[in-house]
Amino acid sequence: MKLQDAGLRCTRQRIELGRLLFAKGDRHFTADLLHEEAKLNQIPVSLATIYNTLQLFMTVGLVRRLATGGQKTWFDTNVSEHHHLVLEDESRIIDIPAGYLTVHQLPPIPEDTEIDRIDVVVQLKRRQS
Amino acid sequence: MKLQDAGLRCTRQRIELGRLLFAKGDRHFTADLLHEEAKLNQIPVSLATIYNTLQLFMTVGLVRRLATGGQKTWFDTNVSEHHHLVLEDESRIIDIPAGYLTVHQLPPIPEDTEIDRIDVVVQLKRRQS
DNA sequence: ATTTGTGCAAATCGTTTGCATCTGA
DNA sequence: TCAGATGCAAACGATTTGCACAAAT
Numbered sequence: 217m218k219l220q221d222a223g224l225r226c227t228r229q230r231i232e233l234g235r236l237l238f239a240k241g242d243r244h245f246t247a248d249l250l251h252e253e254a255k256l257n258q259i260p261v262s263l264a265t266i267y268n269t270l271q272l273f274m275t276v277g278l279v280r281r282l283a284t285g286g287q288k289t290w291f292d293t294n295v296s297e298h299h300h301l302v303l304e305d306e307s308r309i310i311d312i313p314a315g316y317l318t319v320h321q322l323p324p325i326p327e328d329t330e331i332d333r334i335d336v337v338v339q340l341k342r343r344q345s
Numbered sequence: 346m347k348l349q350d351a352g353l354r355c356t357r358q359r360i361e362l363g364r365l366l367f368a369k370g371d372r373h374f375t376a377d378l379l380h381e382e383a384k385l386n387q388i389p390v391s392l393a394t395i396y397n398t399l400q401l402f403m404t405v406g407l408v409r410r411l412a413t414g415g416q417k418t419w420f421d422t423n424v425s426e427h428h429h430l431v432l433e434d435e436s437r438i439i440d441i442p443a444g445y446l447t448v449h450q451l452p453p454i455p456e457d458t459e460i461d462r463i464d465v466v467v468q469l470k471r472r473q474s
Numbered sequence: 475a476t477t478t479g480t481g482c483a484a485a486t487c488g489t490t491t492g493c494a495t496c497t498g499a
Numbered sequence: 500t501c502a503g504a505t506g507c508a509a510a511c512g513a514t515t516t517g518c519a520c521a522a523a524t
Contacts (some may be wrong), residue, residue, distance in 0.1 A: 225497095225498065225499080225502095225503070225504075226498075226499090227497075227498070227503090227504060227505080228497090228498095228505095229504080229505075230504090246488095247488080247489080248488080260506095261505085261506090262505070262506045262507070263489090263506095264489090264490080264491085264505075264506065264507075264508095265504080265505055265506070267488095267489060267490070268490090268504080268505085269504095271490095281414065282414065283412050283413060283414025283431075283464075283466045283468070284412060284414070285410065285411065285412025285413070285464060287487080287488070287513085287514085288487090288488070289488080289489085301452065301454060301455075302412075303455075303458070304458075304461065310455075312452040313452060315450070316450050316451065316452040317448055317449070317450060317451070317452065318449065318450070319446055319448070319465070320446070320447065320449075321444070321445050321446060321447070322445065322446070322467075323430065323441040323442060323445040323446065323467070325430060325467070325469055326430075326432075326439075326469070328471060328472050329432070329433075329469040329470065329471055329472055330469065330470060330472045331467055331468070331469060331470075332433065332468040332469060332470040333468050334465065334466070334467050334468070335412075335414060335464075335465070335466045335468065336448065336463065336464070336465050336466075337412045337463070337464040337465075337466070338451075338452070338454075338460055338463050339412070339460070339461040339462050339463070339464065340454055340455070340458040340459065340460060340461060341458065341459060341460075341461040342457060342458055343457050343458055343459045354477095354478065354479070354522095354523060354524080355523080356478090356479060356480080356522075356523070357480095357522085358479080358480075359479090375513095376513080376514080377513080389481095390480085390481090391480070391481045391482070392481095392514090393480075393481065393482075393483095393514090393515080393516085394479080394480055394481070396513095396514060396515070397479080397480085397515090398479095400515095416488085416489085416512080416513070417512090417513070418513080418514085
């Protein structure tokens, strides 16, 4: 299973959170949303552990953090290269299907650096009717 | 001048902050950096006013907020369409020159929304020698 | 004179941390 | 057994807000 593949200890909390996150396809979530969902599913886990676990999952590549421009940190279980639509109020994040938004002609970057990743964020606003 | 063009009251703080921000070309900054700079320049202004003023400048389009993926909010005095390189530790934000990274083939978006803007963030990390 | 802005301190929000206790290997 | 994980509460950093005072029109 994913946890031991990643060299992580299989604790109750991690197993249950992993189940929530990876059971039903790709998802976008914040620490708080995941905490709420855990509560709904009767999974005993503190918010602190949620944060620790997400940090951990991130360092082993199970989830990635998104650049959304908002105050809350959003995560994505889809760690492959793809981009996002972000609704105005940050209530929702939507994947941009592959094939759109291919990025060409990378810019020059400073001497001692390399590209870690590229986030394209399309900010949407509600259309004033 | 820019302030009255935008319909804002010309207060000491706003004038001085505007001078700092727009005097020497495009800049990237956080509320805190601007506060520091104001102090260095003997401009009496509280951090709260910095925040209020930036909010205001943003709503009238004098500055824009950047999606960097970090915890601090970065602003940009260049409000035209362009994109950014972000250093790993967020210590620095660099403009991507026009002509790079043109975005093609916009994805379908939900019914009642329109595109507000597009942020492309190229996250850089230090190259391990 | 009236409206709006400012500064301070306290409040808020998301996230992290210290530490005592528990648990998986 | 015992290194590592958890939970709680306190700490933290960025940002916002309430309110008394000051300044702009």
